[in-house]
Amino acid sequence: xxxxxxxxxxxxxxxxxxxxxxxxxxxxxxxxxxxxxxxxxxxxxxxxxxxxxxxxxxxxxxxxxxxxxxxxxxxxxxxxxxxxxxxxxxxxxxxxxxxxxxxxxxxxxxxxxxxxxxxxxxxxxxxxxxxxxxxxxxxxxxxxxxxxxxxxxxxxxxxxxxxxxxxxxxxxxxxxxxxxxxxxxxxxxxxxxxxxxxxxxxxxxxxxxxxxxxxxxxxxxxxxxxxxxxxxxxxxxxxxxxxxxxxxxxxxxxxxxxx
Numbered sequence: 001x002x003x004x005x006x007x008x009x010x011x012x013x014x015x016x017x018x019x020x021x022x023x024x025x026x027x028x029x030x031x032x033x034x035x036x037x038x039x040x041x042x043x044x045x046x047x048x049x050x051x052x053x054x055x056x057x058x059x060x061x062x063x064x065x066x067x068x069x070x071x072x073x074x075x076x077x078x079x080x081x082x083x084x085x086x087x088x089x090x091x092x093x094x095x096x097x098x099x100x101x102x103x104x105x106x107x108x109x110x111x112x113x114x115x116x117x118x119x120x121x122x123x124x125x126x127x128x129x130x131x132x133x134x135x136x137x138x139x140x141x142x143x144x145x146x147x148x149x150x151x152x153x154x155x156x157x158x159x160x161x162x163x164x165x166x167x168x169x170x171x172x173x174x175x176x177x178x179x180x181x182x183x184x185x186x187x188x189x190x191x192x193x194x195x196x197x198x199x200x201x202x203x204x205x206x207x208x209x210x211x212x213x214x215x216x217x218x219x220x221x222x223x224x225x226x227x228x229x230x231x232x233x234x235x236x237x238x239x240x241x242x243x244x245x246x247x248x249x250x251x252x253x254x255x256x257x258x259x
Contacts, residue, residue: 012105016106019036019039020092033083034084040095041100041101043099068085068086068087070083096110139164143164146164146167147164167225173185175213176197178231179205179212180197180243184196200247205246208241216230216234219234
């Protein structure tokens with residue numbers, strides 16, 4: 001849901017991770033070749049034929065894939081056999097070459113990963129540059145304004161940091177509520193895992209959130225410190241623009257789950 005994958009793609013990812021588990025060193029021999037052969041649909045029908053066609057050439061020619069180890073062991077019949085251990089890199093290459101349904105799933109998996117990488121590059125400028133910049137701008141202004149009001153005697157000086165933090169949280173919560181109908185705290189509690197609404201928005205909605213957030217901060221800096229008035233202005237342009245149902249929540253789920 002968070003990354004925009006279909007149920008079929010998500011299932012394919014889980015299946016491929018079973019075939020090609022993540023390891024710390026992708027170039028060290030660590031994967032049993034026979035188990036890999038079984039998991040990718042037993043291409044060529046026989047393990048020895050598959051080895052002859054795909055693995056032995058790697059042993060005979062150092063073409064950059066010197067990540068295979070061979071060991072003579074005793075087979076089930078008592079006869080000696082050669083067992084091969086492959087690096088994850090080699091295993092991934094061989095899995096993608098398999099002319100089987102399982103091999104096709106592995107190839108599709110890596111295409112899914114390419115698609116994910118492309119989408120993440122589109123999200124990063126918004127998430128990292130725009131949102132972080134707005135976060136910093138809001139924090140700076142809240143602290144400066146709180147310090148000024150503390151000096152004027154609006155509240156004790158020792159409370160200025162707490163007041164600044166309260167303003168910052170209030171503005172972020174208003175942005176979430178204006179866009180979705182639910183304050184930020186309800187999204188955090190409903191989603192769980194210390195994540196908030198910004199962590200699950202798709203590309204289009206993340207851009208919309210960024211625009212609303214930037215507008216809210218601009219208004220606050222311009223003197224709109226009454227949160228009710230600030231919210232009313234934002235509602236005119238951004239009210240209800242993000243549908244909670246797009247993220248697995250019915251109209252009232254975020255509030256009900258957080259209650």
